[in-house]
Amino acid sequence: MERRLQQIFFVLSVLALALILVAEWQANTPSWKNYQRSFLQLEAQAEPNAAAKAAVLSTPLEIHQVMLTGLQRVDRCTTCHLGVDDPTMKNAPEPYRYHANLGPHIPSKFGCTICHGGQGLATDKESAHGNVAFWPNPLLSADYVRASCGRCHKEGDVPGVPELTEGRHLFETQGCRGCHKLNGVGGSIGPDLSEEGASLRAPQWLEQHFLAPNAVSAGSAMPNFHFTRDQARDLTYYMLSLTNQDMGSYYASVRLIPSPEYGRELFTEKNCIVCHSVGGVGAKTGPDLLGVTKRHSNEWLDEQLVNPQLVYPGSTMPEYDLEANARKALLAFLTTATTEDMQSILSGRKTALKPEDVAIEAGRQDFARFGCVGCHGTELQGGVPNPNAQGGEVPSLLHVSDDYTKDEVIAIIRNGKVPPMDNPAGPTPPLYMPSWKHVLSDEDVNRVADYLWSKQQKKESW
Amino acid sequence: MNLIREIWRSIVRRDPLTTDKGKSELVFLNVWLHIHPAKVKKENMKFRHSFYLGFITFFLFLILLTTGIALMCYYRPYPPQAYQDMKDLQFVVFMGPFLRNMHRWAAHGMVICVFLHMCRVFYTGSYKKPRQFNWVVGVLLLLLTLGLSFTGYLLPWDQLAYWAITVGSNIGSYAPLVGGQLRELLLGGHTVGEAALLRFYVLHVAVLPSLLILLTIVHFWRVRKDGGLSRPVWTLKPKTESLVTIGAPTVVAPLQVEAASKDKTYGLMEVVTGKPIFETITPEEEEDTVFSYPYAFVREAVVLMATVTTVMAMSLFLNAPLEQLANPAKTPNPAKAPWYFLGLQELVSHSALLGGVVAPALMVLALLAIPYLDRNPSRRPADRKLILWLFALFVVANLALIIIGTFFRGPGWALVPPWVHVTGGTE
Numbered sequence: 001m002e003r004r005l006q007q008i009f010f011v012l013s014v015l016a017l018a019l020i021l022v023a024e025w026q027a028n029t030p031s032w033k034n035y036q037r038s039f040l041q042l043e044a045q046a047e048p049n050a051a052a053k054a055a056v057l058s059t060p061l062e063i064h065q066v067m068l069t070g071l072q073r074v075d076r077c078t079t080c081h082l083g084v085d086d087p088t089m090k091n092a093p094e095p096y097r098y099h100a101n102l103g104p105h106i107p108s109k110f111g112c113t114i115c116h117g118g119q120g121l122a123t124d125k126e127s128a129h130g131n132v133a134f135w136p137n138p139l140l141s142a143d144y145v146r147a148s149c150g151r152c153h154k155e156g157d158v159p160g161v162p163e164l165t166e167g168r169h170l171f172e173t174q175g176c177r178g179c180h181k182l183n184g185v186g187g188s189i190g191p192d193l194s195e196e197g198a199s200l201r202a203p204q205w206l207e208q209h210f211l212a213p214n215a216v217s218a219g220s221a222m223p224n225f226h227f228t229r230d231q232a233r234d235l236t237y238y239m240l241s242l243t244n245q246d247m248g249s250y251y252a253s254v255r256l257i258p259s260p261e262y263g264r265e266l267f268t269e270k271n272c273i274v275c276h277s278v279g280g281v282g283a284k285t286g287p288d289l290l291g292v293t294k295r296h297s298n299e300w301l302d303e304q305l306v307n308p309q310l311v312y313p314g315s316t317m318p319e320y321d322l323e324a325n326a327r328k329a330l331l332a333f334l335t336t337a338t339t340e341d342m343q344s345i346l347s348g349r350k351t352a353l354k355p356e357d358v359a360i361e362a363g364r365q366d367f368a369r370f371g372c373v374g375c376h377g378t379e380l381q382g383g384v385p386n387p388n389a390q391g392g393e394v395p396s397l398l399h400v401s402d403d404y405t406k407d408e409v410i411a412i413i414r415n416g417k418v419p420p421m422d423n424p425a426g427p428t429p430p431l432y433m434p435s436w437k438h439v440l441s442d443e444d445v446n447r448v449a450d451y452l453w454s455k456q457q458k459k460e461s462w
Numbered sequence: 463m464n465l466i467r468e469i470w471r472s473i474v475r476r477d478p479l480t481t482d483k484g485k486s487e488l489v490f491l492n493v494w495l496h497i498h499p500a501k502v503k504k505e506n507m508k509f510r511h512s513f514y515l516g517f518i519t520f521f522l523f524l525i526l527l528t529t530g531i532a533l534m535c536y537y538r539p540y541p542p543q544a545y546q547d548m549k550d551l552q553f554v555v556f557m558g559p560f561l562r563n564m565h566r567w568a569a570h571g572m573v574i575c576v577f578l579h580m581c582r583v584f585y586t587g588s589y590k591k592p593r594q595f596n597w598v599v600g601v602l603l604l605l606l607t608l609g610l611s612f613t614g615y616l617l618p619w620d621q622l623a624y625w626a627i628t629v630g631s632n633i634g635s636y637a638p639l640v641g642g643q644l645r646e647l648l649l650g651g652h653t654v655g656e657a658a659l660l661r662f663y664v665l666h667v668a669v670l671p672s673l674l675i676l677l678t679i680v681h682f683w684r685v686r687k688d689g690g691l692s693r694p695v696w697t698l699k700p701k702t703e704s705l706v707t708i709g710a711p712t713v714v715a716p717l718q719v720e721a722a723s724k725d726k727t728y729g730l731m732e733v734v735t736g737k738p739i740f741e742t743i744t745p746e747e748e749e750d751t752v753f754s755y756p757y758a759f760v761r762e763a764v765v766l767m768a769t770v771t772t773v774m775a776m777s778l779f780l781n782a783p784l785e786q787l788a789n790p791a792k793t794p795n796p797a798k799a800p801w802y803f804l805g806l807q808e809l810v811s812h813s814a815l816l817g818g819v820v821a822p823a824l825m826v827l828a829l830l831a832i833p834y835l836d837r838n839p840s841r842r843p844a845d846r847k848l849i850l851w852l853f854a855l856f857v858v859a860n861l862a863l864i865i866i867g868t869f870f871r872g873p874g875w876a877l878v879p880p881w882v883h884v885t886g887g888t889e
Contacts, residue, residue, distance in 0.1 A: 005760050012767035019774040026778070027557040063554055074546070076553070121549040134620075134785040 032123050035080040036061045039096050046088070063123060066111045070248030075111035075120035077128065084112075109250075115148040116140055136200050140240070144203040150241025151197070152251045155326055156262070167238030170231060175374025179222070179431075182242070183321050186371060187434045189221060197242040206236040221430030223375070223384040258325045263333025266326055268345050274361050275317070278334075281342035283358040286317060293335040302327050309441070316443035318366070363451025366444050375431060380455055389419035389429035401456040406449050413445050489755075497682060498754040499690050505750065507761055511586075511694040514765045515579035520678070521769040522572040529565040530667065537617065539663035540656055544619040545787045552784065563777035569611050571773065573802050576607045584832075584853050587841030588692035594833035596684040599677055601829045606674045608802060613666035615800050616659060624788035625797040627662070628654050633799065633810055636818035653790065698842045795873040804867030805860050811875050825856075 044053040064078040083089030083096040085107050090098040099107070105115075113120040117137040122128035130138035140148065150164045157165050171177075177186035180193045196206075205216055210232035213222040227235065267273070275286035282288075293301065300311065305327045308317035322330070367373060375384050375394040382396035400409055416435035421428070436445065476491050477484035489495045505511065536555055537547050551558035580600060583589060589597035616627040631654065635645040650657030685691065799807045809817025838846060872878030 002757070002760065005764055009760060009764045009767060012764065012771055016767060016771045016774060019771060019778060023557055023560040023774070023778060027560065121546065121553055123553040127553070136786055 030123060031125060032063070032079045033061045035095060036082065039082045042092060042096060066108055068109075068111045068114075070250050071111065071114050072245070072248075073111060073113060073120050075113050076123055077112040077118070077120060078107065079123055080125070080128075081112070113137075114151065114251075116145055117148070136198060138202075140203065144237070144240060147197075147203075147237040147240035150238065151243055151245070152247050154323055156265075161237070163234045163237040164241060166231070167234035167236070170227075170235055171238055173368060173373070173378070174225060175368065175371040175376075175378075177369070178371025178374035178434075180371075183244070185319070185321055185439070187439075189431060189434060193239065193242055194244045195242065196239045198245070203236055203240060206239050207232050210235050219430075223386075223431070258328035258332055260329070260333040260336050262326075263329035263331070264337075264341065264345075266322075266330050267333055267337075268348065270320060271361075271365055273342065273345055274358060274365060278337045278342045279339040281339045281346065285358055285362065289334055289337065290339075293331060298331060301331055305330065316441060318369070318441070318444060359447055360451050360454045363447035363449070363454075366440065366448050367451055370436070370440065372448070380452070384431070386419065386429045386431040388422050388426040389431070390422055392422065394431060397452055398455060398457045400452060406453060409452065410445055410449050413440070413448060495755055497686060498758060499686060500754060501748075501751040502690060502754050502758050503693070503751050504757075505694050505697055506691040507752075507758060508694060512691060513578070513582060514761070515575055515582055517762055517765045518769050519572055519575040519579055521766050522568045522575060522773070523674070523678070525568040525770065525773055526565060526572065527671070529561055529568065530671075532561055533565055534667060539617070539660050541619050541659060542787055544617060544659060548618045548620070548784055559781060560774075560777050563780065563782050564773055566782035567776045567780065568773050569614060572607055573611050576604050580604060580829075581853075581857060585843065585850065586692060586695050587843075587846060589833040590836070590839065590841055593684070593688045593692065596681060596688060597833045598830055599681045599684065601826070603674065603677050603681060604829075605826070606670055606677065610666060610670045610674065611802065612800060613662040613670065616654070616662045617666065618784055619659060619788050621785040621788055621792070621794060622783060624654055624790070625794055626800050627658070629797050629807060630799040630803050631658075633803065633806055633818045636810070636814045638815070638819070641819070655790075692841070695841060695843055698840075796871055796875050798867070798871070801864060801868055805863030808863045808867040808871070811871075 040057050040059055044056040047053045047056055063076055064082075065074055065076045066078065067074055078084060081095045083092050084099040087098050089096055090100060092098070111120060112118070116139055118130040118139040119128050119132075119135050119137075122130075126132055127135070146161045147164065149158045149161050150168075153164070171182075176182075176193075179187045179189035180191065181188060182193050184194075186192075208216045209220075209222075210225075210227050211229070213220040213224055272289075273282045275283050277283060277288050279290040280288065296304075304311045304315075304317070305320065305322060308315040308319060367376075368378070376382050376397050377384070380397040382394045384394040385392065386394050404412070412433060414435065414437040417433040419429050419432060440448070476487035479485055479488065489500055533551070536551055536558070538544060548562075551562050555561070583597065583600065612627070612630060615630075616623045631645050631649060634648070635641040637644065646652065648658070648661065649655070650661050798804060806818065806822055809821055811817070836849060838849070840846065843850060869880040870877055872882075
């Protein structure tokens with residue numbers, strides 16, 4: 001027995017040693033070393049003489065990493081993708097091929113995963129490409145990788161990515177914010193989309209969801225907007241770009257220089273002229289902006305653009321979701337803005353603006369900007385299906401004045417309303433009128449009501 | 463030369479082994495040989511008596527201590543670096559995954575073995591006089607083990623860790639009056655966050671291990687001072703009272719000097735007499751003993767190597783889980799506590815106060831009080847049928863609740879069999 005025990009002890013000790021050796025062998029032979037060896041072979045082929053070949057082949061194998069503090073990530077992709085910044089590797093096989101057309105996006109400053117997705121910290125192919133459990137951002141396929149541009153280029157046109165511009169435009173004009181919050185502004189019927197690009201959803205899922213919401217998400221309250229395939233792709237691009245991650249000052253700026261030209265674009269795009277004038281040209285709802293940058297400090301004005309009510313209690317100016325550089329650009333434009341600028345902006349509008357139409361135009365802007373059009377339609381026609389609500393769809397607003405007074409409508413906008421049910425025993429209709437009193441100022445609500453009244457049609461009297 | 467000899471003599475202070483004094487000092491002056499009795503009963507060394515569960519638990523703790531200290535070199539206890547350090551262990555630290563796996567599997571193993579050890583001690587009635595207090599120390603060690611495992615669970619700072627600790631610490635807050643404050647003290651806030659991670663880290667690497675080591679010393683010392691391991695139950699004859707020598711002297715005799723007798727008593731400095739408080743062995747039993755060294759030592763060494771190889775083999779083939787970075791805004795459905803608390807969570811799902819506070823409190827109190835409540839002097843299983851059935855019920859109920867909580871609970875804590883795959887439970 002004693003002898004047997006000693007033998008067992010000996011065997012177990014040998015086994016333990018063997019296990020340690022296996023673990024060490026495992027740790028010593030990671031797949032990336034094979035990739036580096038083949039790369040060195042490839043490089044050595046190009047060398048002219050044996051000495052140079054030997055020198056290349058004796059390069060130590062080591063993990064390469066790019067520390068990107070501004071992007072809060074560490075990318076080790078270049079451990080295997082060794083030729084990304086070497087133009088002589090432009091015809092090399094993957095994973096060694098040169099990455100052409102990077103423009104200013106040099107790998108040492110941007111890394112790889114900010115555009116391509118995947119797991120930068122990983123050092124084996126499966127994990128690095130993110131095709132593993134519990135990694136939310138797998139590698140984006142070639143179809144979708146350009147969507148990542150929007151993660152830093154948060155405003156304006158991105159050269160070569162019209163999908164993003166179009167996706168953003170659709171989002172703001174189709175009333176998505178009526179149900180979805182984005183960066184704190186929007187309704188709460190659907191999920192907050194501020195981090196949609198960082199969610200686990202595959203791009204294909206999103207695209208399918210835009211084409212037919214119920215096909216991929218049974219029982220979804222989202223109506224089918226009958227988007228075209230292109231529009232679904234555009235919106236998917238936009239969704240993929242939404243990460244809400246702070247990109248750091250080096251990366252965040254869309255326009256690295258907040259120029260007056262960019263400010264002028266914004267002034268036009270955001271329809272500032274609907275409330276403001278410069279030197280008497282424009283609308284009179286808000287103050288005239290001639291010399292406004294001399295009357296107030298830059299800090300004051302910046303704060304006013306971020307949170308109007310905080311600086312100026314009772315201000316009727318809406319909050320705009322503007323980047324820091326966009327605000328700087330607007331102020332730069334305002335220091336130089338002249339009456340001629342205003343004339344040209346006014347004449348560039350599709351419809352001329354009469355003074356009495358100013359409030360109504362502002363109401364129309366609000367109606368679109370806060371997403372009312374998502375359910376009630378761009379022409380107030382309603383018609384979005386809402387199962388088990390009376391009439392089975394979201395009502396048209398073209399005849400509200402027949403059934404309600406203006407004050408009643410204002411109360412409904414402020415407090416929200418649950419639609420009456422067709423069948424009281426049936427399921428609750430998925431869509432309802434949210435309460436807007438914490439989002440819209442009283443002034444905004446009044447303007448929306450004015451806009452609705454301007455559009456009322458008399459019922460045809462049969 | 464003299465200096466070297468002097469240094470050597472300062473380390474090994476016994477006389478040469480050629481003298482009787484030297485031979486006895488070999489044992490007396492050696493700490494390892496001193497934790498063991500000089501001789502042990504052959505029967506006590508039989509595997510089927512103790513299954514060496516106490517040793518296995520202790521060896522797992524040694525593995526945890528060594529791997530834990532190594533892991534500390536790679537870990538920063540604040541989010542989100544903590545999670546990044548886990549990824550670095552996985553991808554760039556030499557043998558990092560192996561190290562982390564060993565720590566993980568040894569930790570789970572320790573929770574299991576400490577529980578099995580308790581079951582064995584209960585079954586053999588080894589908590590009875592004179593070993594009552596050592597049972598209490600053992601229960602405290604069980605609680606410390608759970609505490610260590612629980613605090614360690616948070617450190618990877620992934621979704622699994624974050625929500626398991628959120629659920630676990632919520633269970634604690636159901637205690638009336640103090641529950642909320644206790645939770646706040648533990649978390650350093652109202653929710654699991656940076657402060658909680660730092661506190662759990664301090665508890666995990668400093669406070670709880672120190673306490674565990676301290677109590678382990680007491681535990682081992684008491685095993686030795688209570689007369690070594692209890693006798694295997696199969697050696698107990700029906701008339702138990704005469705076999706178990708127990709208790710302090712009933713009559714306190716005045717101190718008197720007496721010559722040391724040949725019987726083994728605690729004739730300390732030949733001034734105190736009386737019967738020993740620990741189990742003694744009769745001269746017949748003396749025949750049945752062997753020296754601890756090498757007989758007990760070689761067995762312990764075999765168990766040590768078996769434990770180490772098992773943990774290493776598991777660590778080669780099974781990877782410790784690591785989910786996504788902790789996200790307080792995304793609650794998994796269902797959010798589950800660590801597996802050993804899932805029985806508790808299952809109870810809480812039926813009643814927060816009864817299941818989360820009353821039941822566990824009663825359970826711990828009952829465990830602590832068992833040696834004092836169980837007045838039956840016999841250790842023979844045949845004489846203790848009722849209490850063994852009760853204990854079996856306690857074990858089975860615990861296991862059943864843990865199994866239900868682990869495998870049969872789906873989104874919304876609804877009853878879902880494990881073979882049914884539920885999709886889309888994230889929102």
